[in-house]
Amino acid sequence: MAKDGEVAKPESGGSFEARTRPPSMADVAAMAGVSSQTVSRVANHRSNVDEATRERVLAAMQMLGYRPNTAARALATGKFRMLGVISFGLNAYGNARTLEAIVAAAQDADYSVNVVSVRAQTESAVRDAFDRLTVQAVDGIILIEAQILDTPALRLPSGLPVVVVDGEESRRHPGVDTNQAEGARLATTHLLELGHRTVWHVCGPQDSYAARRRAESWHRTLKAAGAPVPPLLYGDWSAASGYAAGLELAANPEVSAIFAGNDQMALGVVRALHEAGRRVPDEVSVVGFDDLAESAWFLPSLTTIHQDFEEVGRQCVALLFDQFRTGHATVHGATPVAPTLIVRDSTSAPGAP
């Protein structure tokens, strides 16, 4: 009983079958009365199509709601119009900002962005990420904050164009990065010029390229100014680690100026100083790095080094496109992006009121 009647719908069911599959070029071609190749030409904005024909095809596309099939196009051309981004934690403020800029720049050029996030900065994790972006699914790869590339052995699969942000300025790949040295110099000089005898530094994690660069430049700047170089303190970028370092520094009456490796650590430092009863900036001045959106509203508002993440993202994409065009890396080493000093309320001359 249950099986009689209209059990099986006729599979050549006529007008309904179009619903199943999205329209293809062939459908558009049929409706416009042209060959599918002409549809292809219209879809790709080729010039050699008669204006009248083009409009007919466009009308047909519109009517059918035609969208080109990316996979088929990629298969035929070997290009994907897709960028891969490998990032170590999207939460980190700078990474998120950079990613957003990359996405924006890619979109402007009609590229999509495939994001892969890597938890551990081990070589195998990075290699996995590359595998994920399966050699053939993206046209190029941007690596954000990849300290691990230092390891001599990381052999990146195949000849895919790669750009490295905020990583070791590898001899192997073009890179883009905020000019860390310049930022650290600006911060240190600012404090020295206010009249502080020297500047203490709370550095980021030891395996961080950016942290190393900042610390080196801080060191050089002090030397150049003839200021004593106090011992380095290490944090891990977190406010908690800044707080820990801050407690140490607060206990030392000689400390009057601190350059923290980033704004979060600066926040922790300020808090520790506050709890120890040392007023900022009257007794101790603090400078951060990054210029978080919130830093202007901290108590006191934070003097810091502003990074232009938008520019970094744009440069990344531009560098990648260069490689697409020329077929190889034309630039090696890092393209620097200039940071700027933002003076707010957390710094002042020593011994102020």
Added chain:
Amino acid sequence: MAKDGEVAKPESGGSFEARTRPPSMADVAAMAGVSSQTVSRVANHRSNVDEATRERVLAAMQMLGYRPNTAARALATGKFRMLGVISFGLNAYGNARTLEAIVAAAQDADYSVNVVSVRAQTESAVRDAFDRLTVQAVDGIILIEAQILDTPALRLPSGLPVVVVDGEESRRHPGVDTNQAEGARLATTHLLELGHRTVWHVCGPQDSYAARRRAESWHRTLKAAGAPVPPLLYGDWSAASGYAAGLELAANPEVSAIFAGNDQMALGVVRALHEAGRRVPDEVSVVGFDDLAESAWFLPSLTTIHQDFEEVGRQCVALLFDQFRTGHATVHGATPVAPTLIVRDSTSAPGAP
């Protein structure tokens, strides 16, 4: 001169030609001495392949460095193993966290994530974003923080599965969201229970679904407790707008407890109170919403509502996968994710020391 000698390499040059194109299934098949279909079965982890054969094929893959071509696979199957995420600003803390969780969950299921960022929350911008994710390039779409979906007219192209985060709990699409009402209730109740006569609210932008929900719940909670309902103040999520609202509130001596729509605005409020000489929490208590990584280190550390963005991201992906499996949306309305109250130093009983 320059052109003689080995000008043209023999195009049937034997062992070198493999360099040109990445190896395909056919190459692997030839090396392993099987048909390409068997290679396909191995690549897709089918069970019906003899163990010895499988190993031979795997060895050949390894040797040739074979990687399946995503585009070809997608073309043949109609599936892309790719999720599209449309986000309105990746910088917003919650969005970045949610995105990261989505990426992680997708990766665990061997899906990639294609991110599109939308600047303006206009209907056409959203439609553009959908177009970008070209109906056929992703298997499903996650929309983060999409207030604009309220507009009755937004017709999303085609039958792609969609999940909405932090948007109007549309009747059209499944959604996931922090339980905003519960969060606001927790915040408001916390302040009332400390003994405050009532609670003032600095609300997010009017077109924000989350802001509305929080404000409604704050209102209900006050009513239910028999507390007077003071006028609402509006901000735009930024610390600057919180500061502006804070200046107003600071001028009103009746204000003793403030619930800010997010942590950034809370930061601005605290700053304004500080500048006006009203101490937090002694004279005025402040609660935020979000629990930024930094909030624990503000001065004073901020009492706030913690959101579980990881869970939101996971749920999104799960809901999307459900739709893949069943072929249609099984759940409608928003799946709520529970927030929690984090009590820190910015709140206390009124009239404390």
Added chain:
DNA sequence: CCGACGAATGTTTGCGCCAACATCGCGGCG
């Protein structure tokens, strides 16, 4: 007035993969 040229358009082919079906060989069961 004719042939060459070039713009517009059509036809063929294959990108790499997988679904569907075809084939083969082997063991179990009536």
Added chain:
DNA sequence: CGCCGCGATGTTGGCGCAAACATTCGTCGG
């Protein structure tokens, strides 16, 4: 003892598109 069924493997075809080549037709110069 013969047939069936099933697991392992091979063969065919086509997904939707664009590159390369083929065709048509109008135009221009000698």
